[in-house]
Amino acid sequence: MxxxxxxxxxxxxxxxxxxxxxxxxxxxxxxxxxxxxxxxxxxxxxxxxxxxxxxxxxxxxxxxxxxxxxxxxxxxxxxAGRPLHPTDAIQRARHRGWIEFGSTVLNTIGGFYSAKDTDTYEAQQAKLRGLMERLEAELDARGAGPYFDGDRFSLVDTVFAPVFRYFNTFEQGGDLYLLTGLPHIAAWRMELAKRPSVQGAVHDDFAERLQVFMCARQSVLGERFRRMTPPPA
Ligand SMILES: N[C@@H](CCC(=O)N[C@@H](CS)C(=O)NCC(=O)O)C(=O)O
The missing domain is CATH 3.40.30.10 (Glutaredoxin)
Incomplete structure (x- = not known):
């Protein structure tokens, strides 16, 4: 290139x-x-x-x-140089699987913040929690951190850093249990947030933009954000 x-x-x-x-x-x-x-x-x-x-x-x-x-x-x-995929074919295939898993997480996040009634909201939250527990089990089985593949930053990390960025905003929205008691995810999330490539992938006003987006949702979570956000003075 x-x-x-x-x-x-x-x-x-x-x-x-x-x-x-x-x-x-x-x-x-x-x-x-x-x-x-x-x-x-x-x-x-x-x-x-x-x-x-x-x-x-x-x-x-x-x-x-x-x-x-x-x-x-x-x-x-x-x-481009500096490989972010493992060289071993079977490991590479596994990473691709987890990238796809990350897309399913994102679809579920979409269902969660768009849920229009409490039952759907709770169901989406439970589904998201289930995915996070499955991810935690994978990290536990893998053992070494701080990234998905030990000390090697990989394409899987590029997929989950934006997933975890959502949670920073969601956590302001109230009584979520999405990541509670999942220590491997907590540690991974913290490491990813420190990474300059992750920080630079969005503008400084990302959190405000997401807040505005959430407030505009005609959904259970949207309603919570509207209640939290003070009206303009
Ligand atoms: N499978 C696609 C998903 C991309 C996607 O959903 N993009 C959203 C924004 S985050 C979009 O462009 N939505 C516009 C639309 O669906 O009309 C990918 O991995 O690139």
Whole structure:
């Protein structure tokens, strides 16, 4: 890859975009970012993104940009130095499985913050808790930290750092038990939050933006955030 060849089409809150931004930063690959409003998608964007989703990665002058974060991660891995995937095929396949697990977690998070009634909210919260317990068991079986793969930062870390970033905001929303009593996840989450690539994957105003997004949800969690947020003076 040569400098300035890459443009990551982004949205300020998107966890899938953050994966790619973290991987590029870890590999010290310079890239530009172009932000779009997903509630008012520009026509140039819908023309280039087959599913109408971010991230999209524009590579040089290619007229056919890359879409889907896992494909983008694989491209970054294949073309830039400092490997973030294990070299061993079976370990690599396992990491891919956990990347997919991370996407299921994100879908469940979406169901959780969008739940419109208490029963659905509780069910989504329980499902999310179950996934976190399964992840905790995996970390326990693996033994060494501080990252998913011991002291090696990997693509799996690029996937879970944005997942854990959500929890910083969710925890302000009240009586959550999503991560209570899960020490391996707690330690991993803390290490990821310290990582410059993770910190730099979002703007400084990420938490405020997520707060505004939550307050605008017509959902159980949205209602909680509206109650917590004082009205403008
Ligand atoms: N499977 C996709 C998911 C990406 C995704 O869901 N992006 C969201 C923002 S976080 C999006 O663009 N949503 C717009 C839409 O669905 O219309 C990936 O891994 O890239």
């Amino acid at each position: 040569t400098q300035t060849d890459l443009t990551l089409i982004s949205h300020h809150l998107c966890p899938y975009v953050q994966r790619a931004a973290i991987a590029l930063a870890e590999k010290e690959v310079p890239f530009d970012r172009r932000y779009i409003d997903l509630s008012n998608k520009p026509t140039w964007f819908t023309a280039m993104s087959p599913l109408g989703k971010v991230p999209v990665l524009q590579v040089g002058d290619a007229t056919d940009p890359l879409f889907e974060s896992s494909a983008i991660l694989e491209y970054i891995e294949d073309t």
